[in-house]
Amino acid sequence: MIREMTISDLEGIQILQDEELKSNWSETLYKQELLDFNTIAFVLILDDQLVGFVLGKMLVDSSDLYQIVISKNAQGKGLGTLLLQAYWDEVIKRGGNASILEVNSKHKEVIAFYTKFGFKQLYIRRHYYGRNRDAIIMKKEGDVC
Numbered sequence: 230m231i232r233e234m235t236i237s238d239l240e241g242i243q244i245l246q247d248e249e250l251k252s253n254w255s256e257t258l259y260k261q262e263l264l265d266f267n268t269i270a271f272v273l274i275l276d277d278q279l280v281g282f283v284l285g286k287m288l289v290d291s292s293d294l295y296q297i298v299i300s301k302n303a304q305g306k307g308l309g310t311l312l313l314q315a316y317w318d319e320v321i322k323r324g325g326n327a328s329i330l331e332v333n334s335k336h337k338e339v340i341a342f343y344t345k346f347g348f349k350q351l352y353i354r355r356h357y358y359g360r361n362r363d364a365i366i367m368k369k370e371g372d373v374c
């Protein structure tokens with residue numbers, strides 16, 4: 230089941246983040262995001278367990294995708310795609326027509342994941358994460374009517 234993220238999910242999200250992302254997002258930061266009407270955040274629940282989440286933000290008619298995570302033992306089964314689809318559907322529902330993200334160029338499997346979903350490389354930020362550690366900026370656009 231995919232549903233909107235709530236404050237009560239944050240403990241499980243912090244665990245997933247520590248295991249899979251090792252980013253420095255604090256519980257306070259997640260709380261702030263959840264209080265923002267422009268935030269789009271969903272969790273994936275399987276057998277009462279939180280196994281994934283996605284979080285991003287609407288910025289006028291586009292969205293910035295910040296984080297998407299599936300727990301290690303649930304990866305490679307199409308669940309990340311389901312979450313990303315839920316996120317993208319919400320972007321469209323809110324009147325958006327594009328989504329932008331940043332990914333470490335070393336993470337080829339993550340780039341493959343986004344590419345399969347329709348994201349395309351926009352440009353590279355050289356040395357963004359440190360020496361010889363580049364960021365790739367990717368964008369997905371909706372259908373133009």
Ligand SMILES: CC(C)(COP(=O)(O)OP(=O)(O)OC[C@H]1O[C@@H](n2cnc3c(N)ncnc32)[C@H](O)[C@@H]1OP(=O)(O)O)[C@@H](O)C(=O)NCCC(=O)NCCS
Nearest residue numbers: 249296297298299304305306307308309310338341342345
């Ligand atoms: C990136 C992530 C969310 C993908 O979720 P997932 O459920 O494993 O992905 P899916 O099963 O939906 O894969 C969809 C497609 O992505 C690509 N893909 C996913 N994992 C891949 C891997 N390890 N190697 C190569 N391609 C991969 C494939 O094209 C796959 O399609 P296929 O199964 O038909 O080959 C998940 O691997 C993850 O949480 N990784 C750790 C956290 C992270 O780095 N998040 C992104 C930055 S915030």
